[in-house]
Structures are given as C-alpha cells and as structure tokens.
Amino acid sequence: MIIQTRGLGRDFVVRRTRIPAVADVGLDVERGEAVGFLGPNGAGKSTTIKMLTGVLVPTAGTARVCGLDPVRERKALARRIGVVFGQRSQLWWDLPLAESFALHGAIHRVPAARHRERLDECVELLDMAAFLSTPVRQLSLGQRMRGEVTAALLHSPELLVLDEPTIGLDLASKERLRTFLAAVNARGDVTLLLTTHDLPDVERLCRRVVVIDKGRVLVDDDLATLRRRFAGNRTLVVDLVEPAGPLHGLHGVVDVAVEAQGMRQRLEFTGSAAGLIAEAARRVEIRDVTVDEPSIEDLVRTLYAS
C-alpha cells in the first residue's frame, strides 16, 4: 500500500471560525496504480495532497505514504516521491534546463550514471534535446511542463503526484505528456496520483477515480463504472453543408438540438462515435464534426445531485 489514509481531515481557522477544508478522506492506493483525484475547485484536493506530501499537518486522522508519516518524515518522503504542480515551478528559472536537472539530481543524491540514464530516457521520450540548454524562464509552458515532469522523475520516485499537470497546455502538448505518463505508469514501478479538470487526462491515464467534494470522498470507483453510472452522454456536433431537419432516429442518439437554422446539430449519444458519424453521413452531407466530452464538472455535478 503506497498511500493509506484514515479519516484524514484538515480545518482552517478563518476569523475564529473553523472551516473544514478536508473533512474525512479515507484512501487506499496500491503500488503501481494510477488514480485520478477529482473534484470541483475548493473540494479539498490540494489540501489533501499537501497532507499526503508532508507540507501540511492534518487536524484529524492519519496518513501513511510510502510507509512513512508525511509530516514527521518529510525529508525522507521527499526522496521517494515526485510532485509536479501545474502552476508552480520546481526548476530554477534562470538556469538552463539541463543545469536545473543536474541540481535536482544532486539534491536527491542520484548517482551520476543513474541520472544520465534516466535523463536520456526522458529527453528522448519527451523530445527535449532542442531546449536543454535554454534557461527555464525562456521555455514555453509546454516545454517547461516536460521539464517539470522530468525533474520529478529523476530520483526514481515510487509515487508521482501531479496537480493539474496539463493546465494551460495546448492539445499537442497535453497529448505528449499523457502518452509519456502512461508509459511511465505502465512499467509498474511508479504510482500516479493525478488531479485535473481535464477528463481526457483521466481517461488516458487512470483506471480508478476518486471524487471528493466538500472535503469528503463522494465516489471511489473504476472510471468505466463511474461513467456508466453518472457521466452525461457525449455530444456529436455535426456541421452540415446544407440546412437539414433534425437528425432524429440515428442509432444511439438520445437527444437532438438544432442550431443555425439546421446547419449545426448537436446529437447527444451513447455508444460509438465512429458508427454514428458514418450513419449520419449517409443521411446528410457533413462539413465537419467534433465530439464534446462530458466535463469533470458535469460528472461531479451529476454525482453531487444524485
């Protein structure tokens, strides 16, 4: 068991009023798992992560991470976990990326040969060779995030905690990062704990999802089960060449909304998008299609209402 919490809670006192940020979080994560840790803003995700990493002391309950007490054994734990904050940097802003990696390796006492091996691997998989000697402050967000993830992995952590790692990234950068993280996790020696507002992150990386709201665990289940039970349907947005009446009666479609005088139709559907697109194309001439995923917010809202 790499993460084990029981009744984990954290109050903050604001103007003499006790406000529970995290009320009761019980979590068991096995080695090698990839867990999506979801919830709306203010649900207590960050506070929980701070308690798991030893930054914040719990006011209730217990937490063991890598078998250690996060707060009391903070430095020992720091050697065994990697943490990536989407909105904060652990790199030295005025140093070339390669030198930031060297310092990071030194801080974690990574043997030189191991460091080089690990770094070479990340540089290749994340395609970083072109900007290794660029100072961090001159990197694009996408380049920097690749650097952040690499830095967090250099000391071969058992647990990688990612707090909104894809926030603000363009689609290509998101995809590259997801592919890399999936490969890291697939080798089985790194456990992933991921918070995000981006459902594709979770779909790509996590088999299991923990949803918290108001500091409590609402759901802890398989992503597939969760989607079946709670998520809204996907929507196929079809742009037509010529206006047409509502495309009722297609296979799997549960609702049709017409926009722009029939030039655009939103088909809420279950099942396969490919089959639906093919079927629609037989009925009308299609200019463009997109598939809208139900957002994490929708899912959580549905969960919370249920």
Added chain:
Amino acid sequence: MADRVLLRIVASRIRSQLAYRTSFALHVVAQLIGQGIELVAILVVFTQVTSLGGFDRDEVVLMYALAATAFGLADLSVGQVEELPTYIRTGELDVLLLRPLGTLVQILSADIALKRVGKVVTGLAVLAYAYATSGIDWTPLRVLVAATAPLCGAVIFGAVWVAANTVSFWVVDGREVANSVTYGSNFATSYPITVYGPWLRRVLCFAVPGAFVAYFPALALLGRPDPLGFPLWLQYAPPLVAALAVGGAALVWRAGVRRYQGTGS
C-alpha cells in the same frame, strides 16, 4: 554530502549572475555608493561637532566600518531571507518543503545576490582604513577581535534578520516589519549606543543584540572602558552572543515553519 549540494547550488547561482556582466557591474557600483553615503553622513556630522556620544570621529568611523562590513557579509549570505513573504504568498514554499533539504537553507541559496558584494567592499575598505588610523594599540587579543568582529557581527545580523522575517509566517506580508529591523539594524549599529536613550540602548544590548556588532568590539579594540559602565567582558562577548542569536533564530524559524504547516493550530 548536503554541503556539496549547497556548493553546487551556490556555484550555479553565481554563474547565472555573472552572465549579465553590465547589470552586475552597475549593481555593485550602486551598492558601493549607497553604503558610502552613510559614511559621508557621519563625516558631515563631524564637521559640526567634535564628538558623538563621547566618541571622536575616527572612533565612530571604526564603529561604522565594523557595522558596514558585518552588514555587507550578512546581506550577501542571508539577505535572501527577505524573500520569505513572496515564498509564502505564492505557495513557492510548498515546493521547498517537497525537497529533502532544509527550507531556510534553500531560501538563502535560491539567489546569492552577488551585487551585494559592493557593500562588503565598501565596508572592508573603510575598515582597513579605520584599523590603520584609529590608533589601536595592537595586542594578539585585539588582532583576534579585529578579525572575528565582522564575522560575529554578520552572524548576529543574519540571525536577527531570519528571526525578524519569520513574522511573515504569522502576519500577511510582514515584509515591512522585517525590513525595518533589517535596515534599521544597519543604521542603529553604525553609531555608538551612547547616542541613544536608555530604553533603546537596552534593546540594542539585550533584545536585538546590535551593540555586539560594532560598539563593544570597537571598545575592545580602542581599549576604552564602557562609558555606560557595562562590564568589560561584554566587549569580548560577540562570539557567544552570535551563537545564542543563531540558536534563537533557529528556534523561531522552526516555530514559523511549523505554523505554516499548521501544527497545533
């Protein structure tokens, strides 16, 4: 092991700053002038009076030089602690807590502001002048005092600043409070404590031990009994005071970090 890591961090900081040579040079010159102006102020005062708090010009210049050198050394090595409020406000402190190194050490080494070398240079130049001209009757003990006083002073300054800056753990943006202690301490220690009222004197001797930065070492070097009647041994106490200050600052810092982590709140 940890020392070697620190050396690497510090070396990388220095390299990154030397990359901007013009900026570096201008900063050093600005700091030289900034620190020099305080000396000019003292000299101007002495065109109107012949003694200040019972000390003549050369004696006050000696105190100024001791204080300036100590301040410069402390500023160079510990000055970065003034960034603590920023670390707290931006959440950057979390990142430091996630590394297997001490938090204070990481803040101090995060940016070795080499431009601050300017202050040390001014201080050392005036100090050399003062040692040569203020008529010190050199004995082995005084040589030892002359060599260690700026270092002890720097340690005392550093400890006081660290302690003062920890106020930011309790007060949102405590920078103003901390700055008044940091920069006030430079000013206050540059003059003989005899010019202050009794209340401030006591503060400087026993609460914020600024009197041990320049005043008492200067008395030891000049071979003067204390005009205020403090015992002679206090003149040789700076190393002890420095050690106590470091211990105190470490306790305060630890309490601050624990407050940040939310222990027992």
